[in-house]
Amino acid sequence: MTIDFFEELLKKPSIFLDESKLDINYVPKRLPHRDKELSLLSQLFLTLITNPNSISRTILITGKTGIGKTATVKLFGDMLINASKKRNLLIKYVHVNCRKEKTSYKVLIRIIRTLNKNFPKRGYSPQDLLEIIIDFLNHHDLYLLIVLDELNYLINKNGDLIYSLTRINDDSVYAPQRVSVIGIVREISCLNNLDASTMSTLQRNIIKFKKYSKSQIFDILRYRAEISIKKNGFTADIIEMISDLVLKNGDIRYGLNLLWRSSKIAEGRNLKCITNECVRLGNQDLVPFSTQDTLQFMSSQKLIFLLSIIKSLKKSKKSQISLPEIIEFYNICCENLNKRPKSYSQLWNYLQDFKRENILSISIKSESIKGRKAFINVQDVGLSTFEKLINSILSIKGIIL
Ligand SMILES: Nc1ncnc2c1ncn2[C@@H]1O[C@H](COP(=O)(O)OP(=O)(O)OP(=O)(O)O)[C@@H](O)[C@H]1O
Ligand SMILES: [Mg+2]
Structure with missing residues (x-):
């Protein structure tokens, strides 16, 4: 009978508690080391809760890729909505990814559909849509926080949308300020194409996320x-x-x-x-495989040293290993091959080369009063695969270890 593979897999105990929480789109309940940014956002938008009519905000968030800009803003959005619900305020949060919604039209439709799920997708101009949004907000006494994430995808073609959104609030003094905007970009330089007035609005409040x-x-x-x-x-x-x-x-x-x-x-x-x-x-295979290329052109002496590092690391079952332990192993290898070991300073130079070629990393730790020790960690390649690869290159050169 054929094996029921699903049942077999389901029988296996899983290492996961909840696999979906490793998904990059999952927004965790906590964001360690982003408290400062969350608190800043809360301060900036506090009036939206305490005195919603009074002020609208435009904030720009910048910072490198994968450092929690989107996650922080989404978590802040949850906090804002919770606080508003408790106080019976009608605040809506719309998170638009401009890489997905690439035109003004699509962004506006996305905003309207958060307010009214059944809104038809076609038949309106962007100006119509802007008016529909503001009428809807006034009619339902709603406040809106629009997040334009990955704003750079929109900026080159549709700078006027940002202008319109930040100007959507009625200019008259007593009119309620219903729309706030948070823009997110990696580099502030991608705003250079915007007109001066939009630029100055966006630049007034910048929160820079550090790596x-x-x-x-x-x-x-x-x-x-x-x-x-x-x-x-x-x-x-x-x-x-x-x-x-x-x-x-x-x-x-x-x-x-x-x-x-x-x-x-x-x-x-x-x-x-x-x-x-x-x-x-x-x-x-998460990293580029430039290593293979490097190994092909490496001298035998260097390859023997590298193989000694791999073998001793593998034997130790640790994530990193000290240089003296490696050298001890290397000396034995050289003895077996009947080759004279290289000097300490030569080996140290090899190590620096390996580091430059991204084959391994070196960390210096002070272990005791005796002094500092170098620890080596091979990063990018599975040790067994690495060992096999070096062995095969060495065997072509007639060296069997
Ligand atoms: N402080 C943190 N605590 C827990 N998870 C985090 C934290 N910072 C980032 N992450 C997670 O890392 C991943 C990347 O974060 P996020 O998507 O917010 O990056 P980003 O700064 O928006 O990057 P990009 O500019 O590429 O869009 C997400 O899955 C996010 O949940
Ligand atoms: Mg992001």
């Missing part, structure tokens, strides 16, 4: 792991290893992706806990 530090990345990934993976399914070591890999470009998405892939690999191998090797394998 996360290594320890912040660690906290964030640990939290995301805690809510999505079983308690014994991961260790602090694993989160640290992933944080190291994320630090290069600082994109938390990369970390979530890698955490998910590593968990899947662990599950596939019937492991109860993610291991270093799962992370290395998970990371393998």
Whole structure:
């Protein structure tokens, strides 16, 4: 009889508590290290709750990719809606991704459909739509916070939309100010094409999101792991290893992706806990494979040293290994091959080359009074795959280790 693969898979214990919480579009209840930004947004929009008629805001958020701009604004949107509900205020939050809704028309339709689900998609000009929005708000005594995420996709073609939206409120002094706008872009430079007046409106309130530090990345990934993976399914070591890999470009998405892939690999191998090797394998095709190319042109001596690093790391089962441990292993390899080992300073130069070529990372730690020690961590390639690859290149050169 054919195996029922679904049933077989369903029988396996899962490493996940809730896999969907590693999805990059999931907005977690907490955003470690974004409290300051959340608090700032709350202060800026407090009047929307305390005195909704009085003021409308236009805020611009900037910062590099994958550092929580979208997630922070969405979480803030939830907080705002909760606070307004408690006070019987009618505030609507619309999050528009301008990469998806690329024209003014589409953005406006998206806004209107949040207010009225059944609004027909065709038959209006953008000006008509703007008027319909403001009539709707006045008629229902509603306030609106519009988030234009990835605004740069809209700016080049449709700068006037931002102008219109920020001017949608009636200019007369006592008229209620019903619309506020938050724009999100990575670089402020993409606003250069806007006309001066829109630009000055947007630039009045800028919140710049900083990149996360290594320890912040660690906290964030640990939290995301805690809510999505079983308690014994991961260790602090694993989160640290992933944080190291994320630090290069600082994109938390990369970390979530890698955490998910590593968990899947662990599950596939019937492991109860993610291991270093799962992370290395998970990371393998997540990174460009320039390493193979580098290895092809590497000298035998260098390859032997690199192989010693891989082998000793693999043997140690740790995520990183100290240089003296590697050298001890390397000396044995050289003895077996009947080759004279290279000097310490030469090996140190090799290490620097490997680091430059992104094959490994070196961290210096002060372990005791005796001094500082270099620890080596091979990042991008699964150790076994790496070992096989180097062995095959060496064997072409007639060296079998
Ligand atoms: N402080 C944090 N705590 C928990 N998760 C976070 C945190 N910061 C970012 N994330 C998660 O990282 C992922 C990327 O964040 P987000 O989508 O907000 O990035 P972004 O700054 O908007 O990037 P982009 O400019 O590419 O759109 C999301 O899944 C988000 O939930
Ligand atoms: Mg975003």
